[in-house]
Amino acid sequence: xxxxxxxxxxxxxxxxxxxxxxxxxxxxxxxxxxxxxxxxxxxxxxxxxxxxxxxxxxxxxxxxxxxxxxxxxxxxxxxxxxxxxxxxxxxxxxxxxxxxxxxxxxxxxxxxxxxxxxxxxxxxxxxxxxxxxxxxxxxxxxxxxx
Amino acid sequence: xxxxxxxxxxxxxxxxxxxxxxxxxxxxxxxxxxxxxxxxxxxxxxxxxxxxxxxxxxxxxxxxxxxxxxxxxxxxxxxxxxxxxxxxxxxxxxxxxxxxxxxxxxxxxxxxxxxxxxxxxxxxxxxxxxxxxxxxxxxxxxxxxx
DNA sequence: TATTGTTATACTCTATAACTATA
DNA sequence: TATAGTTATAGAGTATAACAATA
Numbered sequence: 001x002x003x004x005x006x007x008x009x010x011x012x013x014x015x016x017x018x019x020x021x022x023x024x025x026x027x028x029x030x031x032x033x034x035x036x037x038x039x040x041x042x043x044x045x046x047x048x049x050x051x052x053x054x055x056x057x058x059x060x061x062x063x064x065x066x067x068x069x070x071x072x073x074x075x076x077x078x079x080x081x082x083x084x085x086x087x088x089x090x091x092x093x094x095x096x097x098x099x100x101x102x103x104x105x106x107x108x109x110x111x112x113x114x115x116x117x118x119x120x121x122x123x124x125x126x127x128x129x130x131x132x133x134x135x136x137x138x139x140x141x142x143x144x145x146x
Numbered sequence: 147x148x149x150x151x152x153x154x155x156x157x158x159x160x161x162x163x164x165x166x167x168x169x170x171x172x173x174x175x176x177x178x179x180x181x182x183x184x185x186x187x188x189x190x191x192x193x194x195x196x197x198x199x200x201x202x203x204x205x206x207x208x209x210x211x212x213x214x215x216x217x218x219x220x221x222x223x224x225x226x227x228x229x230x231x232x233x234x235x236x237x238x239x240x241x242x243x244x245x246x247x248x249x250x251x252x253x254x255x256x257x258x259x260x261x262x263x264x265x266x267x268x269x270x271x272x273x274x275x276x277x278x279x280x281x282x283x284x285x286x287x288x289x290x291x292x
Numbered sequence: 293t294a295t296t297g298t299t300a301t302a303c304t305c306t307a308t309a310a311c312t313a314t315a
Numbered sequence: 316t317a318t319a320g321t322t323a324t325a326g327a328g329t330a331t332a333a334c335a336a337t338a
Contacts, residue, residue, distance in 0.1 A: 011199075011202075011203050011206065011210060011214055012202040012203055013199070013202070013214060014198045014199060014201070014202040015195055015198065015199070015215075016284075016288070017284060018264065018268060018284075019176070019268055019271065019272060019280065019283060019284060019287075020173075020176040020177070020180055020264075020267065020268060020271070021195070022283075022284050022287035022288050022291075023169065023172055023173040023176055023287060024173050024176075024177060025216065025287070025288075025291045026169055026173075026287045026288075026290040026291045027166075027169040027170050027172075027173035027174075028173075028216070028291070028305095028306095029290070029291040030165070030166040030169055030170075030290070030291075031166070031170060032306095034166055035327095044327075044328095046327085046328075049161055049167070052160045052161065053157075053159070053160060053161070055160070056157075056158040056159070056160040057157050057158055060157065061296080061297095062296085062297080063295080063296060063297080064157060068157055068159060069161075070171065070174070071328090071329085072329075072330070072331090073295095073296070073297070073298085074297090074298075074299080074300090074329090074330080074331080074332090075328075075329065075330085076297085077297065077298055077299080078298095078299095080297095095296095095337075095338075096296095096336070096337045096338075097295075097296045097297065097336060097337045097338075098295090098296060098297080098337090098338095099296095099297090118164065118166075121166065122164060122165055122166060125165065125166070125290055126165060128289065129286070133286065134165065137165060137168075137283075137286060138162075138163060138164075138165060138168050140275070140279065140283060141165075141168035141169060141171070141172045142162070142168050142171075142172075143274065144172040144175070144176070144271055145168075145171045145172045145174070145175040145176075174328095174329095178329095181304095190304075190305095192304085192305075207319075207320095208319085208320075209318080209319060209320080217305090217306085218306075218307070218308090219318095219319070219320070219321085220306095220307080220308080220309090220320090220321075220322080220323090221305075221306065221307085222320085223320065223321050223322080224321095224322095226320095227321095241314075241315070241319095242313070242314045242315075242319095243312095243313060243314045243315070243318075243319045243320065244314090244315095244318090244319060244320080245319095245320090
């Protein structure tokens with residue numbers, strides 16, 4: 001019996017009508033694209049996100065960044081250290097146990113590049129969406145996890 | 147200068163208007179909830195997804211499941227082995243190198259439980275959405291990664 | 293007592309390379 | 316030559332526990 005060349009497309013996908021599944025697939029595709037797009041900068045998505053949040057909130061502590069991005073304290077330590085090692089952020093003693101984080105000059109430059117890369121990345125995926133549909137998606141997704 | 151008790155909520159989130167970011171946060175929250183919900187069955191989300199796909203497509207090979215769910219061949223091997231070890235699926239020799247996968251009786255029972263858990267899980271997150279908004283979300287997300 | 297930062301550790305999903313066997 | 320299955324390995328994100336130092 002010869003294999004049906006359309007066999008793969010003839011398979012039934014019982015997960016298709018599930019929001020959680022569609023979210024996961026869409027998120028994975030966009031995340032992979034973002035990872036590739038940021039690689040030339042030597043940054044990963046998580047690092048880039050934290051960097052942009054530090055730039056937007058000068059003096060923020062790493063605990064606060066962690067709460068914003070749902071990253072645990074324990075995982076913020078190596079993340080912050082990586083950005084520091086790359087010379088993108090500076091830590092200023094706030095009190096005996098906290099540091100206020102700010103972006104360095106080099107960090108601000110990289111932030112600009114990150115924003116440009118992200119903007120193009122977003123455009124690649126939202127080209128088929130009307131501005132209204134795009135905004136509606138953002139709002140509905142934000143409500144989903146908030 | 148005293149710390150503002152509302153400092154955390156006063157932080158600016160520069161990622162909020164990004165579709166990729168909202169997708170990732172929403173997906174992470176739903177995935178974590180599904181992981182917790184399936185844990186009593188001794189199954190993880192990935193295993194449950196593969197199991198439902200095998201039930202819906204009796205005789206499917208693990209390569210085909212991998213293509214459906216965007217899981218690489220190399221990662222399908224231990225996944226299939228785990229379902230087999232748990233007695234949920236059976237492998238029937240198709241030819242010298244492929245096995246047709248089917249769910250066992252126990253596997254079919256577990257599939258029913260998985261479907262019930264997933265249905266309740268979906269309901270928890272879509273309670274605030276109209277049926278139209280729910281359907282629109284599914285369609286738009288599917289188009290995003292297809 | 294609670295919080296911050298840190299280290300160590302482990303789990304899950306994902307990714308690549310390489311190998312065997314078969315179509 | 317291409318495909319199916321497997322093994323080994325590594326990376327990235329995430330999770331908990333435990334500890335020291337400080338509020």
